[in-house]
Amino acid sequence: MADEEYFRGISKIPYVAGAGAGNVLGFKYYNAQEVLLGKTMEDWLSFSVCYWHTFRGTGADPFGFPTLCRPWDDGKDSMETAKRRMHAAFEFFTKLGVKYYTFHDRDVAPEGSTLEESNRNLVEITDLALQLQKKTGIRVLWVTCNLFAHPRYMNGAATNPDSHVLAYAGAQVKKGLEIAKKLGAENFVFWGGREGYLTLHNTDVAAELRHMANFFKMAVAYKEKIGLKCQFLIEPKPKEPCRHQYDYDAMSVIGFLKHFGLDSHFKLNIEPNHTTLAGHSYEHDIVVASAFGMLGSVDSNTGSPDLGWDTDQFPMDIKNTTMVMKSIVEQGGLQPGGLNFDAKVRRESTDLEDLFIAHIGAMDAFARGLRNAVKIIEEGVIAQMVKERYLSFSTGIGQKVEEGTATLEELEEFTMRNGEPKITSGKQEKYESIINHYL
CATH class of the missing domain: 3.20.20.150 (Divalent-metal-dependent TIM barrel enzymes)
Structure with missing residues (x-):
């Protein structure tokens, strides 16, 4: 039983970088020691x-x-x-x-x-x-x-x-x-x-x-x-x-x-x-x-x-x-x-x-x-974009929210002083396009 070979004709699977599409019994990308x-x-x-x-x-x-x-x-x-x-x-x-x-x-x-x-x-x-x-x-x-x-x-x-x-x-x-x-x-x-x-x-x-x-x-x-x-x-x-x-x-x-x-x-x-x-x-x-x-x-x-x-x-x-x-x-x-x-x-x-x-x-x-x-x-392109999207939480009232020290009174005071927030684009399509660049 111990000596019986069940997967006859298949040897240790090699790494064969650059192999053609038809070579499905070798790794084209997985190089264990890379x-x-x-x-x-x-x-x-x-x-x-x-x-x-x-x-x-x-x-x-x-x-x-x-x-x-x-x-x-x-x-x-x-x-x-x-x-x-x-x-x-x-x-x-x-x-x-x-x-x-x-x-x-x-x-x-x-x-x-x-x-x-x-x-x-x-x-x-x-x-x-x-x-x-x-x-x-x-x-x-x-x-x-x-x-x-x-x-x-x-x-x-x-x-x-x-x-x-x-x-x-x-x-x-x-x-x-x-x-x-x-x-x-x-x-x-x-x-x-x-x-x-x-x-x-x-x-x-x-x-x-x-x-x-x-x-x-x-x-x-x-x-x-x-x-x-x-x-x-x-x-x-x-x-x-x-x-x-x-x-x-x-x-x-x-x-x-x-x-x-x-x-x-x-x-x-x-x-x-x-x-x-x-x-x-x-x-x-x-x-x-x-x-x-x-x-x-x-x-x-x-x-x-x-x-x-x-x-x-x-x-x-x-x-x-x-x-x-x-x-x-x-x-x-x-x-x-x-x-x-x-x-x-x-x-x-x-x-x-x-x-x-x-x-x-x-x-x-x-x-x-x-x-x-x-x-x-x-x-770091994506990471920088995400960082910039949340930049308002690094200073001022945003930083206080991040740290958990802000109060509702302070949020009201900030809004009264600064008025309506500016609408900011989420740029979803830009993120998707950048991700596709790496695939």
Whole structure:
């Protein structure tokens, strides 16, 4: 099993600058050791492959059966299958040249008939993962627990109206935190897939939010108890599968964390496909989270806004990647977070090489976005325009507002003395034209 090659005919993906359009099995822009603003591309981007889509994805959707038949799967969710899958995953990571991977607990090990059996399976499979990590140098960007797929979680996990279900979720997270420490995970993610409601008629919103906050406080306490050194992350999503999820968007999560005194323990893992589902622009939640010092990591994917649901496509739009990387570079990087490809090949992309082509294309898209972002920041044209737009807050009454010392009486006095404000153009088209210059 350990010696079996699953991706035959594909060797380590090279950097081939200047290669033609048809060369899709080589990086045209992602040069891992290229230095930009004092960091290598590899460090700025910290790419990660997700386990669930890449190695567990079947191509099934609500309207069709599985289309993706992988050589490591035999149709049985057995421990032997899980071990083959783990070897295939590390072969893929190594050939692609990434340093990180991410997984849910139930991605890597089959769920047993009892919690004890599930835990034994997880320990055994992560023993193998640890061996392969030591052999290859590949690390875990983050671990998370699947608290949404099993029928027990159909009414939520941390927000379930049944405390027995909440207790089961807590036990599952306890083991997940222990596994995160065992594997040296740099982050631990909470995604509340069913933490929300389908109707308000049977929902006590205040109680559910309070229970979720207390659940997170228990996780923080256990993290500290076992000496787990990683960043906790929450991933916002507005809807689907719930009609409304409590972690609606970045601002909702930040407000929740601050209200319950958890903001010093958590940052956000932003998925742009979720951001667009909330009705925002692609980079909105990344910009907002970064503005509050809460941007911890990015689930790098995109969606089809015309469809209206979460399609988890690979990010190939250079403008989108440029705007994401601009925020990341401006805050000095993501570490200990990274860019995790929470994306799946289309159900019609059935060849094994399509897994490589998709990741290579997305990595190149982010490499181009990084180079564009660095040039935008180095030349400073946009930054200077923004600075000038807010210049009135650097002196006089504006400075007092900025510092939080102004009063309404002073604002009235200033207005009486200076009259009607001058209308100032927002110059939106100018900004858009300048951004296009860098793409």
